[in-house]
Amino acid sequence: MFEMLLVLAAAAAAAGLLSALGYLLAWGVLHGRRDGPGWEKLTGCRYAHRGLHGPGAPENSLAAFRRAAEAGYGAELDVHLTRDGRLAVIHDGDLQRMCGVSGRVEEKTAAELSALRLGDTEERVPFLEEVLPLFAGRAPLIVELKTDWRSAAELARRTVECLDRFSIDYCVESFDPRPLLWLRRHKRSVLRGQLSQNFHRRPSGQGLWNRLALTNLLYNVFTRPDFVAYRFGDQERLAVRLCRRSGVRMAYWTLRSWADIILAEQEGALVIFEEPDQLKEEPC
Secondary structure (H helix, E strand, C coil): CHHHHHHHHHHHHHHHHHHHHHHHHHHHHHCCCCCCCCHHHCCCCEEEECCCCECCECCCCHHHHHHHHHHCCEEEEEEEECCCCCEEECCCCECHHHHCCCCEHHHCCHHHHHCCCCCCCCCCCCEHHHHHHHHCCCCCEEEEECCCCCCHHHHHHHHHHHHCCCCCCEEEEECCHHHHHHHHHHCCCCCEEEEECCCCCCCCCCCHHHHHHHHCCCCHHHHCCCEEEEEHHHCCCHHHHHHHHCCCCEEEEEECCHHHHHHHHHCCCEEEECCHHHCCCCCC
C-alpha cells in the first residue's frame, strides 16, 4: 500500500510538472506583448469577413464594404501589393476565381486591375485608400497582409502609412510572420496579430516546417504579436488552448452561427463573421 501511495504521489508530481512546463511554454513561446495600444477600441464590434458580401456585392468590393459600414459593422479585408506599389483589396493572389482571368495580383499594375470586374458585376478590385473613407470615424478594421516572396516589409510599411492617413481604428494580421516582425521592429504602435489554423489538416501549399510552426504558433517567439487570430473550427488545438489559459488576446474566423459568435464573445475574442442574413442583433 505504501509503495502504491508513492507511485501515485510521483505520478501527481509529474503531472504537475508537465502542467507547469505547459504554462511556461505558453508564456515563453506563444505569448505576445500585453501592452499593445488600442485593443479596447477594437472590442465590442463584429467584423464582416471581406465585407457584407452577397448578391450584387462580391467579397472585398466597395459595395460589400459600404453595406458593412452602413450596418455599423467593422470589416476584415485583405491587401496585396501590385506591381507598381498600390494596395489592392482582394483575397486571392490568383485572379481566376474573382475576376475570371489568369495571372496574379503582384504581376498587375493598378490600371490593369482596375480594368477587371469582380464576378458578373460591375464592381472592380478596390484600393485600400478607397475603402478607408467608408469606415473612418464609424467602425474599426482588421487588415490582413497578403505577401508574396518579395513584398513583406514593403507591404507592411505602405499599408500602415495608408491607414494612418485616415481617422480609423485598426489592427493588422498575417499568416506570414515577416511583416509582423517588420512591424515589431519599425512600427510598434500598430496592433499586430498572427493568423493561423490547423495546417496539418489544410496544408495550403505550406512545407512541413511551416505547417508545424504556424499551426503551433512557434513564430510568436520572434514576432511577439498582440493577438492570435485562429480558425474557429480549430480552436481546440493545444496551442490555442494554451493561449486562452495564459490570457493571450484572441480573434476567431470565420463564424457562421449565433452560437459560435456568442461563445467567442464570451471569451472576449474579436469575431469575424459571414452569412450576415442570419444576424439580426445590433452590430457594434
